[in-house]
Structure formats: C-alpha cells, structure tokens
Amino acid sequence: MKITEILAAGPSWSFEFFPPRTEAARAALGTALAELEPLRPSFVSVTYGAGGSTRELTHEIVVGIHRDTSLTPMAHLTCVGHRRAELTEIVTRYRDAGIRNILALGGDPPRDVELPPGELTYAVELVRLVREVGDFSIGVAAHPEPHPRSASKADDRLHTAEKLAEADFAITQFFFDAAHYFDLVEGLRAHGVSKPVIPGIMPATSIGSIRRMAELQGSEFPRRLAAKLEAVADDPEAVFRVGVDEATELCRELLAGGAPGLHFYTLNRSRATRIIYEALGLAPEGVPGPAPAERP
C-alpha cells in the first residue's frame, strides 16, 4: 500500500528499524518486528547506510517485510556517493519487488570512509529520480532544528518546502521540545506547504548515546530533560522510565497540536514503543499491552 493513501485516510503511526549487521542483531530485529507487528502500525521503515554500506541488507529486510509480514514497508535511500545509474537500479529493483514507498534522503558521508563522488547533491534530486522510475509514494526528511549544514533556518525551511513541493510527505529528525516541530510546520506553511509532516520520536531511554546522536544531528538536548535523566543516572530502569514518560508527553502535545501521526525511532527494540503506544491508547483492541515485568 502507498503511504500517500494511508495518510489520506487519517493519522499514521510508524516504526523505524535499521539493517542488522550481526546474527545477534538480526535476531533482535526479528523479535522487535514480531512484537510490534500486532500493534498494526500504518507502515514501517528501514534505514540505508549512506554511500551504500547496507545496500543489499536494506533491500533484503524491506522485501522480507513486504513478503513475510502484514506490514507496509518503506525503504530509505540516500544519494551521497552514488551515481545516477546505481540509484536508478536500486529503485527499479524495489519497484519490481512490489515496494511502493521510498524515503529519499541526502545522507551523511561516513567519517571513516572516502566515498566516490556522487552525481546528485540534494535529496530533492533523488525525489525526481524515484518519480521517473515508478509510481512510488515518496517521503523526505525535515529538520525542526535546522539541518546542521544549512546556511540559516530560513534557508533550510525554504529548501525543505521546495523538496516537499515534489515529495508526498516528510518525517522529521528527532527533537525533544514540541515547539521546534510547530515552528517547522509554521515555517513550511508560510511557503505554501500543506503536505503531512510526521514528527520523529526518539525516547531518551539512555543518556550517553542519545546525547551523542543529538549532538551529531543538531538537536538541542534540553537542560530540563538532561537534569531529570542525570538525577537517576545510576539506575538504568529509572532512566528508561523518565525517557518514556517524557516521550509520551511530547507525543500528546504533538497530537493535540495537529501532528498527522507519529514516527518512532525504535533502534530495533520494541519495549519503549509498546509502552508509549499503550499510554496513548493507540494499541488495537484485544492486543495485550506490555507484560507487568516490562513496565517501568
């Protein structure tokens, strides 16, 4: 099913996974998918290693989800380091495998690998390429706190609006303060954009790794949240509880303010997403919530 049709019917609830590199990680992804499938998300997505490091693996996981589960998959694809012909081949294989949804991204060149020069500079060019290959629903990234490489917030909003004029919907980078999301939506509206912008949710269930990720992609890690987490830093379960509670409140605020759905960065684990899902009353009837031992 195309995500455009899903979004036209109402809010969407989606989960993001990354391709596993070891057997243990593959098993963890299998468990997360099996535990999250009963929640009947609107769609799930699988990330892509910029430059092609997960080229086959992303394809395999996306096509496997399409073939073996009831879930609607979306493949992430980045243009950095790829030639036009390679991208056309990747997208054609998805089309021929029955995949209808692609998230078209710029991608960050990995720090430790020298990539060959790519032929596309910006994600909007990948949106056009995907459109030429087939009848896809095409998503793009949006950055509530402007993208770290952009000249200014105004510049980033303008380029995101131009990109969204050609794509079907956007999913945002994660953030911890709803004001950043509403500012993005308002900025895009000022450029005439009315397409859905789905907020990306990353529960801060561990301090170090989330702080590092936030630094890398330019997300503010609010002092208030850091203080709450640091107050219980010695107790991983308490940190988890704070992160999940805060994310749940953020989701409530976003939905109350008109967000057209939620996209959860699951990190290939299901527990936080299942707890938040239940707290928001999103779990389908008859699906048991997290077991008592899993509840924080």
Ligand SMILES: Cc1cc2nc3c(=O)[nH]c(=O)nc-3n(C[C@H](O)[C@H](O)[C@H](O)COP(=O)(O)OP(=O)(O)OC[C@H]3O[C@@H](n4cnc5c(N)ncnc54)[C@H](O)[C@@H]3O)c2cc1C
């Ligand atoms: C939901 C989501 C999923 C993601 N999944 C992945 C993934 O699977 N793999 C991965 O490697 N990365 C992923 N990323 C990260 C993403 O690749 C990086 O944030 C990347 O640096 C920017 O991607 P973009 O698609 O926003 O790029 P672009 O839209 O190309 O924008 C990049 C920068 O260029 C600027 N810009 C855009 N157009 C122009 C123009 N015409 N002229 C001048 N400047 C311009 C923008 O303002 C921005 O600063 C994801 C991000 C999000 C939000």
